[in-house]
Amino acid sequence: MISRRGLMAGAAGAAVAGLLGSKAFAQTAAGAYVMAYFTESPSMAGADYGLHLAVSTDGLDWLPLNQNNPVVTPTAGTGGLRDPFVLRKQDGRFVVLATDLKGTDWSLQNQYVHVWDSADLRGFTGYRRVKLHSMATHSWAPEAFWDPSRNQYAIIYSAAYGGHDVIMVNYTTDFTTVSAPQVFFDPGHATIDGTMATIGGVNYLYVKNNTNSTLVGQRSSSLAPGSFTTYKTGISPGRGVEAPQIVPAPAGNRWYLWGDTWSPNGRFFCWETTDVAAGNWTLLNDRAYTQPLNSKHPGITPITAAERSALVAQWGAPAWRRLKSYNFPGSYVRHANSVGRIDAYPFDPYQDQLWKLVPGLADAAGVSFESVNYPGRYLRHYNYELRLAANDGTATFKADATFHQTAGLADASWSSFRSHNFPDRYVRHFSSVLRIDPLGSASSTVDKQDATFRVGY
Incomplete structure (x- = not known):
């Protein structure tokens, strides 16, 4: 030896x-x-x-x-x-x-x-x-x-x-x-x-x-x-x-x-x-x-x-990321029937929770969320709710699908995501469904927690 x-x-x-x-x-x-x-x-x-x-x-x-x-x-x-x-x-x-x-x-x-x-x-x-x-x-x-x-x-x-x-x-x-x-x-x-x-x-x-x-x-x-x-x-x-x-x-x-x-x-x-x-x-x-x-x-x-x-x-590290909810930390952001939502881990299809974080379609300083199992489809807001949809190349789609990552509203070590074209609104979950809502300094603790996520693997 x-x-x-x-x-x-x-x-x-x-x-x-x-x-x-x-x-x-x-x-x-x-x-x-x-x-x-x-x-x-x-x-x-x-x-x-x-x-x-x-x-x-x-x-x-x-x-x-x-x-x-x-x-x-x-x-x-x-x-x-x-x-x-x-x-x-x-x-x-x-x-x-x-x-x-x-x-x-x-x-x-x-x-x-x-x-x-x-x-x-x-x-x-x-x-x-x-x-x-x-x-x-x-x-x-x-x-x-x-x-x-x-x-x-x-x-x-x-x-x-x-x-x-x-x-x-x-x-x-x-x-x-x-x-x-x-x-x-x-x-x-x-x-x-x-x-x-x-x-x-x-x-x-x-x-x-x-x-x-x-x-x-x-x-x-x-x-x-x-x-x-x-x-x-x-x-x-x-x-x-x-x-x-x-x-x-x-x-x-x-x-x-x-x-x-x-x-x-x-x-x-x-x-x-x-x-x-x-x-x-x-x-x-x-x-x-x-x-x-x-x-x-x-x-x-x-x-x-x-x-x-x-x-x-x-x-090598994964090419994809997962987003964990702050106040429901056993749950992850996913798409299901083209609806953006959070669900408790584990679930199938498990690929629904995997995202490529790419430069924002409307602003490269922002971020867009491209589905791993549906390439070319992105989370975008429509009537303030987040949906998974194919990029149609329009300026409206690109803006709707672009978000700006900020320090987490509930915890600065986590992340929140501000809408590109509605800059007073942030991605949050409400009854498990993702949407963008106005969130300012006077917002409730729960609202801020709903809008806070951890970007990980």
């Missing part, structure tokens, strides 16, 4: 060294983050079972890479993946693990997981499937961590054993040859989706209680199988949740806990705490974070700021 000292020379090496072991978190957090995921949407039109990547500078707001298309797709087994996870190994390189399952046939008994090696997540080599056991059951949601007491990596995953799902473990040095499976954690009832974080010398294992679809926290002073005891139960956003991920915030003594809902109609939730040991997680408002489009089952790994920049340079 390459020595850590030899590999990590220099400032960049020091930054990587602080991230070794992926989730063995120091009190100082990462400079950036990468999220691995697959995609599904309510009607499954957005389903894609390849490896997708997104990056973030704050661990909350995500930039999908490669136009939200996969960067690599399995070529063996079922030909698809779920539940991908990225581990930074002790030599500074990465390994990617994922469930071998394309689609939603939960009855499939698959003893294998997908594995790739990667120097920098800009290319993937050594693709293989690794057999974890010979039992008549699955191998779901594999994750891995470094166990210094064994000088080996532990691969944890969900499998049925003793009549219900438990968290199993295999040990490896190369993610090719693995030890015999052992039970890592079994609370006596169905448990899936284990994720590990070592914080302040304590090892935390968060899982999904599969009997009531809540998240549960365990901890141990060691990493030994069977050593974890439950200390926090019932973490829920008020609906079923799974796929926990603990992530250090970019500054301060704070951590985020991410969770995903289980159905294609699902979405991510995020909690925050300054004390993982106490387990007092506070659910964040949707305004605080944005998940990648159609993303499912996140695997989040700290990286350096330089690595994030290199990933964006390699894979």
Whole structure:
């Protein structure tokens, strides 16, 4: 094995060294983050079972890479993946693990997981499937961590054993040859989706209680199988949740806990705490974070700021944007039956929420919103309501379809959009429909919030 000292020379090496072991978190957090995921949407039109990547500078707001298309797709087994996870190994390189399952046939008994090696997540080599056991059951949601007491990596995953799902473990040095499976954690009832974080010398294992679809926290002073005891139960956003991920915030003594809902109609939730040991997680408002489009089952790994920049340079940022409502932050601007409106995420056709922000048709200093799935059609106001219509080339259409982006009326870090030809009017939602209304300093707080949006991905 390459020595850590030899590999990590220099400032960049020091930054990587602080991230070794992926989730063995120091009190100082990462400079950036990468999220691995697959995609599904309510009607499954957005389903894609390849490896997708997104990056973030704050661990909350995500930039999908490669136009939200996969960067690599399995070529063996079922030909698809779920539940991908990225581990930074002790030599500074990465390994990617994922469930071998394309689609939603939960009855499939698959003893294998997908594995790739990667120097920098800009290319993937050594693709293989690794057999974890010979039992008549699955191998779901594999994750891995470094166990210094064994000088080996532990691969944890969900499998049925003793009549219900438990968290199993295999040990490896190369993610090719693995030890015999052992039970890592079994609370006596169905448990899936284990994720590990070592914080302040304590090892935390968060899982999904599969009997009531809540998240549960365990901890141990060691990493030994069977050593974890439950200390926090019932973490829920008020609906079923799974796929926990603990992530250090970019500054301060704070951590985020991410969770995903289980159905294609699902979405991510995020909690925050300054004390993982106490387990007092506070659910964040949707305004605080944005998940990648159609993303499912996140695997989040700290990286350096330089690595994030290199990933964006390699894979590119999306050509489209999404607009999130300020006071209904679970909703996004879309067109439906040619009407501009906001609707709660997720929905299909998911492309209805994707916009190209182009120079204003009537004034290049402004902006026009061109539909991604109906190129040449733009949001324009007509009788003060916003509609999607084809550009007829007239001066009136161009003016109606041009808006000027300003500081958000409700929050200056967000955006509002003033009409080009009715400059006292701003785009706002009213009963979910978009329109332009006069909004001045005397406008109500609600009116200003209705006219405030976040331009993101």
